[in-house]
Amino acid sequence: MxxxxxxxxxxxxxxxxxxxxxxxxxxxxxxxxxxxxxxxxxxxxxxxxxxxxxxxxxxxxxxxxxxxxxxxxxxxxxxxxxxxxxxxxxxxxxxxxxxxxxxxxxxxxxxxxxxxxxxxxxxxxxxxxxxxxxxxxxxxxxxxxxxxxxxxxxxxxxxxxxxxxxxxxxxxxxxxxxxxxxxxxxxxxxxxxxxxxxxRTRAQKQTPEHNIILERTLLYLKKSQKYLDSDYRIIDLARDLNISDAQLSEVIRCSEYDNFKSLINHFRVDHSKKLLRNSDLKVLAVAMESGFNNKVSFNNNFKKYTGTSPALYREKIKR
Missing domain, CATH: 1.20.1070 (Rhopdopsin 7-helix transmembrane proteins)
Incomplete structure (x- = not known):
């Protein structure tokens, strides 16, 4: 025993x-x-x-x-x-x-x-x-x-x-x-x-319905700018689109964005780029105005999507 x-x-x-x-x-x-x-x-x-x-x-x-x-x-x-x-x-x-x-x-x-x-x-x-x-x-x-x-x-x-x-x-x-x-x-x-x-490969899971929902999702986020709310969650977006959060999660996972965080941060970084180009706000203020909770998260995501830091990006733009 x-x-x-x-x-x-x-x-x-x-x-x-x-x-x-x-x-x-x-x-x-x-x-x-x-x-x-x-x-x-x-x-x-x-x-x-x-x-x-x-x-x-x-x-x-x-x-x-x-x-x-x-x-x-x-x-x-x-x-x-x-x-x-x-x-x-x-x-x-x-x-x-x-x-x-x-x-x-x-x-x-x-x-x-x-x-x-x-x-x-x-x-x-x-x-x-x-x-x-x-x-x-x-x-x-x-x-x-x-x-x-x-x-x-x-x-x-x-x-x-x-x-x-x-x-x-x-x-x-x-x-x-x-x-x-x-x-x-x-x-x-x-x-x-x-x-x-x-x-699982995206090709195996992607369907015409997925493409329709994804296009609708991107259009809604672009118009509503809900991504600027740092507390905005996938269940909130699903409710706004009148679909289940499980279905929305599946659609996002099949897309180039992989997950909800990646999707939202993509929009936030795009918004921050506009602020860096067209305003004199400090980097921390830009981060907060773009929906990020802190400067570290902002810097990491900005570099992930642009290959450079917010400060260097602004410096290049204003040359």
Whole structure:
């Protein structure tokens, strides 16, 4: 029995390491570090579970098995951060700062993670639930939808785990079984996102209806200038066009823009170019007037679409 469970432990190690590979692919293929970090964090959580199981069998010391930080607290904030919702951005920043304090405390105080483990587990369930509620207001893209489902499944798993543990019904079969189910749920959602976002050719999915909706979308954005609102989301645009956000997401993904952020930022950069040419506004003011939340995001997107910085662009224009 012990030998069999050790084999299962190393099987979970393998599952976790493919999760690291998935996170790397998500970052390399989609250039979205927040989504990549989301699946990376879950892989780290899975590794800490395996270390705990190995420690319970006496195969590794308690330093590794019982004194690891609970990284699952980061799942909710990363989900919300991936949606770039301005109204709750401060909330995600606070969550990251609190986790940083928690991590530093564990490094400075002996057995801190072990002593606070049960409390932090309950806090993790509560905070992830709160972040999921906030995130539900901004779910629109395929990625955010899949990530939300995965987090919801994780919260359910943790609640069931704690209940079974409290009632004394938690056996090693149930523990391994539920961990396997949630791991599969998480990683399948990640692979689905990767496949649907990048590995289907546009030609296979493009239809005349897509072209009509895309043309209508571009015309509406050009006339309404809704992209100047930094809080404008795909669900808002879908509602304005009277179509579902899932259909709109599919249409945009089949186009040259790939995703909603890319589409909106394309219009924002075009607007900023006009301001840089025809006004004396400072770069930060141009960024804000064009719908960007901050100067860094503006500079990165401007360079992405024009190959130069806003300051250099203005300098060339005025020569």
């Amino acid at each position: 012990l030998f069999d469970s050790i084999i299962i432990d190393f099987l979970f190690f393998g599952i976790a390491f493919q999760g690291f590979f998935l996170a790397a692919l998500l970052y390399y293929k989609l250039k979205d570090w927040k989504v990549a970090a989301y699946y990376l964090v879950f892989s780290v959580v899975l590794i800490t579970w395996v270390l705990f199981w190995l420690g319970e069998k006496g195969l590794i010391g308690s330093v590794w098995s019982n004194n690891s930080p609970d990284f699952s607290i980061l799942l909710g904030p990363l989900l919300l951060a991936s949606m770039d919702m301005k109204k709750v951005k401060k909330l995600t920043h606070i969550a990251f700062i609190v986790f940083g304090v928690y991590l530093i405390s564990g490094l400075l105080i002996t057995d801190f993670f072990q002593k606070t483990g049960n409390y932090v587990g309950v806090v993790s369930i509560f905070l992830n639930s709160v972040f999921l509620v906030f995130a539900s207001k901004g779910i629109g893209s395929l990625g955010s939808r899949l990530m939300s489902y995965a987090l919801m499944a994780f919260i359910v798993y943790m609640v069931v785990f704690w209940l079974l543990s409290y009632l004394g019904f938690l056996t090693w079969i149930v523990d391994y079984g539920t961990a396997l189910i949630i791991s599969c749920f998480f990683y399948v959602s990640g692979h689905q996102y990767l496949i649907k976002s990048k590995f």
